Amino acid sequence: xxxxxxxxxxxxxxxxxxxxxxxxxxxxxxxxxxxxxxxxxxxxxxxxxxxxxxxxxxxxxxxxxxxxxxxxxxxxxxxxxxxxxxxxxxxxxxxxxxxxxxxxxxxxxxxxxxxxxxxxxxxxxxxxxxxxxxxxxxxxxxxxxxxxxxxxxxxxxxxxxxxxxxxxxxxxxxxxxxxxxxxxxxxxxxxxxxxxxxxxxxxxxxxxxxxxxxxxxxxxxxxxxxxxxxxxxxxxxxxxxxxxxxxxxxxxxxxxxxxxxxxxxxxxxxxxxxxxxxxxxxxxxxxxxxxxxxxxxxxxxxxxxxxxxxxxxxxxxxxxxxxxxxxxxxxxxxxxxxxxxxxxxxxxxxxxxxxxxxxxxxxxxxxxxxxxxxxxxxxxxxxxxxxxxxxxxxxxxxxxxxxxxxxxxxxxxxxxxxxxxxxxxxxxxxxxxxxxxxxxxxxxxxxxxxxxxxxxxxxxxxxxxxxxxxxxxxxxxxxxxxxxxxxxxxxxxxxxxxxxxxxxxxxxxxxxxxxxxxxxxxxxxxxxxxxxxxxxxxxxxxxxxxxxxxxxxxxxxxxxxxxxxxxxxxxxxxxxxxxxxxxxxxxxxxxxxxxxxxxxxxxxxxxxxxxxxxxxxxxxx
Ligand code: ADP
Ligand code: MG
Numbered sequence: 001x002x003x004x005x006x007x008x009x010x011x012x013x014x015x016x017x018x019x020x021x022x023x024x025x026x027x028x029x030x031x032x033x034x035x036x037x038x039x040x041x042x043x044x045x046x047x048x049x050x051x052x053x054x055x056x057x058x059x060x061x062x063x064x065x066x067x068x069x070x071x072x073x074x075x076x077x078x079x080x081x082x083x084x085x086x087x088x089x090x091x092x093x094x095x096x097x098x099x100x101x102x103x104x105x106x107x108x109x110x111x112x113x114x115x116x117x118x119x120x121x122x123x124x125x126x127x128x129x130x131x132x133x134x135x136x137x138x139x140x141x142x143x144x145x146x147x148x149x150x151x152x153x154x155x156x157x158x159x160x161x162x163x164x165x166x167x168x169x170x171x172x173x174x175x176x177x178x179x180x181x182x183x184x185x186x187x188x189x190x191x192x193x194x195x196x197x198x199x200x201x202x203x204x205x206x207x208x209x210x211x212x213x214x215x216x217x218x219x220x221x222x223x224x225x226x227x228x229x230x231x232x233x234x235x236x237x238x239x240x241x242x243x244x245x246x247x248x249x250x251x252x253x254x255x256x257x258x259x260x261x262x263x264x265x266x267x268x269x270x271x272x273x274x275x276x277x278x279x280x281x282x283x284x285x286x287x288x289x290x291x292x293x294x295x296x297x298x299x300x301x302x303x304x305x306x307x308x309x310x311x312x313x314x315x316x317x318x319x320x321x322x323x324x325x326x327x328x329x330x331x332x333x334x335x336x337x338x339x340x341x342x343x344x345x346x347x348x349x350x351x352x353x354x355x356x357x358x359x360x361x362x363x364x365x366x367x368x369x370x371x372x373x374x375x376x377x378x379x380x381x382x383x384x385x386x387x388x389x390x391x392x393x394x395x396x397x398x399x400x401x402x403x404x405x406x407x408x409x410x411x412x413x414x415x416x417x418x419x420x421x422x423x424x425x426x427x428x429x430x431x432x433x434x435x436x437x438x439x440x441x442x443x444x445x446x447x448x449x450x451x452x453x454x455x456x457x458x459x460x461x462x463x464x465x466x467x468x469x470x471x472x473x474x475x476x477x478x479x480x481x482x483x484x485x486x487x488x489x490x491x492x493x494x495x496x497x498x499x500x501x502x503x504x505x506x507x508x509x510x511x512x513x514x515x516x517x518x519x520x521x522x523x524x525x526x527x528x529x530x531x532x533x534x535x536x537x538x539x540x541x542x543x544x545x546x547x548x549x550x551x552x553x554x555x556x557x558x559x560x561x562x563x564x565x566x567x568x569x570x571x572x573x574x575x576x577x578x579x580x581x582x583x584x585x586x587x588x589x590x591x592x593x594x595x596x597x598x599x600x601x602x603x604x605x606x607x608x609x610x611x612x613x614x615x616x617x618x619x620x621x
Pocket of ligand 2 (some may be wrong): 028029214216343373
């Protein structure tokens with residue numbers, strides 16, 4: 001809600017009301033920035049000198065563990081690499097196991113603390129920092145920058161994350177905001193924010209399919225979105241978490257090293273200087289045809305044509321990823337209505353031209369590609385503040401969420417592509433008499449068997465009062481909030497015993513895994529259905545077997561010997577069939593047993609009733 005201030009002294013409306021400002025934040029791998037709305041337009045906030053909007057996502061710790069963030073930390077990458085943290089976004093919500101293959105990529109130490117499921121930490125001297133704490137440092141810097149510029153406290157923010165970020169990564173980002181003293185009103189997908197910056201999705205009646213091509217410093221993401229009535233659906237994502245502008249810089253360095261026989265081995269300082277020269281060359285070549293500089297008293301130069309040759313294989317890899325994303329979304333190139341360019345590296349001419357050629361259309365690149373995500377986050381913040389009427393921005397959940405049921409099957413509670421936020425629930429019961437505890441294991445994925453899906457977490461609902469099997473009514477309730485974070489509640493309705501947990505997954509999921517899980521689910525649908533049929537038949541048969549055994553034991557005296565023998569034989573056949581793989585056979589024996597037992601059950605029931613009558617236990621007597 002926009003606030004109106006009244007000047008009580010003069011009795012007039014104050015026409016420059018200072019309501020809460022909600023800022024939009026792009027917390028990037030390479031660069032971060034903060035923006036807000038001025039006169040219905042999003043604006044990125046500059047540093048004190050009024051020059052840069054970008055804050056390099058770099059944190060430097062001095063010997064007293066005091067921090068420097070951003071541009072002032074960047075130079076420390078050369079001087080003091082062990083104490084200078086970059087690319088912390090890659091570590092968000094990840095376990096050490098997820099990252100250990102990439103250890104060499106980081107100049108600082110990443111560690112775990114021995115437990116299997118522990119999240120990765122960064123070691124600086126004798127202290128350990130979580131990626132959440134480190135990101136909070138960057139967010140604090142952005143918050144301070146906004147407070148200096150707007151001259152008021154900033155307490156609310158919208159923060160963006162890649163579309164493929166899972167629950168744990170989103171939660172870690174939200175926690176970082178909290179640590180920085182920000183109330184994070186919404187976690188928004190980066191491609192959604194980029195679309196909003198272009199006004200796409202703000203018109204409720206315009207339906208569009210959009211490709212967002214995001215080539216940053218070290219990562220490449222392509223996302224295909226469907227936008228209908230203000231609802232953003234991520235149809236597919238693809239990309240490469242180790243491909244970006246840094247690779248262009250490295251290619252230029254290698255070119256110069258080879259053509260000038262530069263000998264740099266081990267000289268960190270010189271390597272870093274050359275790297276910066278290479279980056280300068282790359283940037284210059286986005287707007288001019290050649291570049292030259294001097295390095296170690298030598299002239300180094302490169303033309304645009306030479307650079308294009310170096311960049312070509314890298315750009316081709318991004319186009320291959322686009323092809324896969326289009327295919328996963330089950331679309332054709334001609335179905336894409338808009339292509340949006342995001343990330344500093346989309347300024348490279350070869351990138352722009354290749355993307356336009358592949359999508360067969362002009363691309364949207366007139367908003368600064370470094371800023372577009374943060375600007376869109378400010379637009380989203382404005383929508384949340386209620387300043388943009390009639391717009392409801394919703395995302396959808398990319399993978400189904402459910403719980404494990406008998407036989408290791410997943411029971412989906414929130415299906416894939418549900419609009420979020422969403423609440424959904426279902427009732428279950430116990431399978432054993434007097435069962436006191438019930439394990440609730442939560443999974444994400446599209447396959448029928450939990451073993452093929454990803455476990456998000458589990459907990460135990462304890463202290464269910466003892467009741468016969470089938471009597472407790474246990475409601476499992478899922479609440480998936482607008483950030484894609486899941487809360488699960490289990491409640492036994494007869495007794496009111498309940499437990500709620502926020503599900504955080506210990507391991508991160510990579511975008512490749514996410515894509516693979518979806519593809520697998522389609523490939524294996526038939527096989528899964530067969531397995532599911534067999535497991536369901538077995539589960540049901542086991543219940544019948546247990547019930548029959550109990551029934552025989554309690555009622556043997558009223559049946560004839562022939563009846564007992566026949567029932568026992570059918571019982572045995574069912575027991576044997578459950579050990580096999582033939583679901584039809586199991587179902588057949590189950591039917592046979594049920595049909596035969598029906599009149600016997602009637603007889604047993606009649607006896608129970610007449611006994612009750614005799615004992616005058618019938619109500620109303
Ligand atoms: P991230 O999203 O990973 O934080 P950015 O979107 O800020 O990254 O992109 C940073 C990358 O953009 C760096 O590799 C930088 O060199 C590159 N870049 C910035 N400006 C230009 C330019 N004019 N031409 C080519 N590349 C550029
Ligand atoms: Mg980015």
